[in-house]
Amino acid sequence: MAIDVKVTLIAHTPDPERVVAAAARQCYSKYSATKALSELKDEDIKRQLRRRISDGHLSVLEHASFTFAIEGISRACSHQLVRHRIASYSQQSQRYVRLEEMEFVLPDSVAANEESKIKYLEALERCRGCYADLLKMGIPTEDARYILPQASPTKIAVTMNARSLMNFFELRCCLSAQWEIRRLAEEMLRLVKGVAPTMFENAGPFCVSRKICPEKKYDCPKWVELYKK
Numbered sequence: 001m002a003i004d005v006k007v008t009l010i011a012h013t014p015d016p017e018r019v020v021a022a023a024a025r026q027c028y029s030k031y032s033a034t035k036a037l038s039e040l041k042d043e044d045i046k047r048q049l050r051r052r053i054s055d056g057h058l059s060v061l062e063h064a065s066f067t068f069a070i071e072g073i074s075r076a077c078s079h080q081l082v083r084h085r086i087a088s089y090s091q092q093s094q095r096y097v098r099l100e101e102m103e104f105v106l107p108d109s110v111a112a113n114e115e116s117k118i119k120y121l122e123a124l125e126r127c128r129g130c131y132a133d134l135l136k137m138g139i140p141t142e143d144a145r146y147i148l149p150q151a152s153p154t155k156i157a158v159t160m161n162a163r164s165l166m167n168f169f170e171l172r173c174c175l176s177a178q179w180e181i182r183r184l185a186e187e188m189l190r191l192v193k194g195v196a197p198t199m200f201e202n203a204g205p206f207c208v209s210r211k212i213c214p215e216k217k218y219d220c221p222k223w224v225e226l227y228k229k
């Protein structure tokens with residue numbers, strides 16, 4: 001019945017750190033990006049990336065982009081995701097795709113309590129049944145979908161450049177973000193670290209990336225773990 005998020009990094013700029021470092025190098029030397037692309041050594045790439053990120057010259061990060069295929073998140077979560085405007089999205093349509101066999105997202109807080117879990121699952125079953133009945137009555141899919149809850153699953157492909165991803169991670173890896181989008185953001189961060197480890201080495205919530213807590217929650221376990229020790 002309950003489903004979980006599945007994230008796949010399906011494409012990215014080839015050699016993203018080299019591309020970003022070459023573009024950055026060109027800004028500060030007589031070299032072209034083409035020459036830098038072929039001649040930069042691994043240590044130069046690391047140095048360029050670290051320098052530009054710490055200087056705040058973040059526009060160079062826009063030369064690397066990453067595409068994720070995301071499944072098993074709720075519509076509540078995808079609604080939060082698509083608020084990030086510096087990105088491209090392709091989401092499974094509820095107008096054209098019938099969701100008769102759908103499983104729903106079940107929050108841990110609901111699942112932890114038998115009574116709330118039963119109430120939640122019963123309500124979802126009623127929505128599912130009503131949706132199926134409306135379709136059988138010939139109501140168009142695009143209108144039957146109005147009965148679907150926010151717990152309905154969705155599939156979405158997302159492309160973001162590295163700069164936008166950094167912003168996304170700052171906002172959504174934070175412990176103040178809701179658990180579902182945080183889980184998604186943490187998984188996306190794990191995946192991009194696999195292909196661009198230097199670029200994303202300090203990516204994460206504000207307390208990790210900028211050593212500040214915009215919410216001033218200094219009793220947050222993450223802040224305590226990072227700085228109070």
Ligand SMILES: Cc1cc2nc3c(=O)[nH]c(=O)nc-3n(C[C@H](O)[C@H](O)[C@H](O)COP(=O)(O)OP(=O)(O)OC[C@H]3O[C@@H](n4cnc5c(N)ncnc54)[C@H](O)[C@@H]3O)c2cc1C
Nearest residue numbers: 080083084085086087164167168170171172174176177178
């Ligand atoms: C903890 C939390 C709680 C939230 N609560 C709410 C809520 O209650 N209600 C609600 O509506 N939203 C809420 N949001 C969503 C939030 O307001 C943003 O829409 C969302 O986080 C996207 O962030 P962003 O604008 O930085 O990202 P993007 O849209 O990707 O933009 C990236 C950056 O580009 C720049 N930018 C983009 N567009 C413009 C523009 N038009 N003008 C100037 N600069 C621009 C900004 O610097 C921005 O930070 C919440 C977000 C978080 C993390």
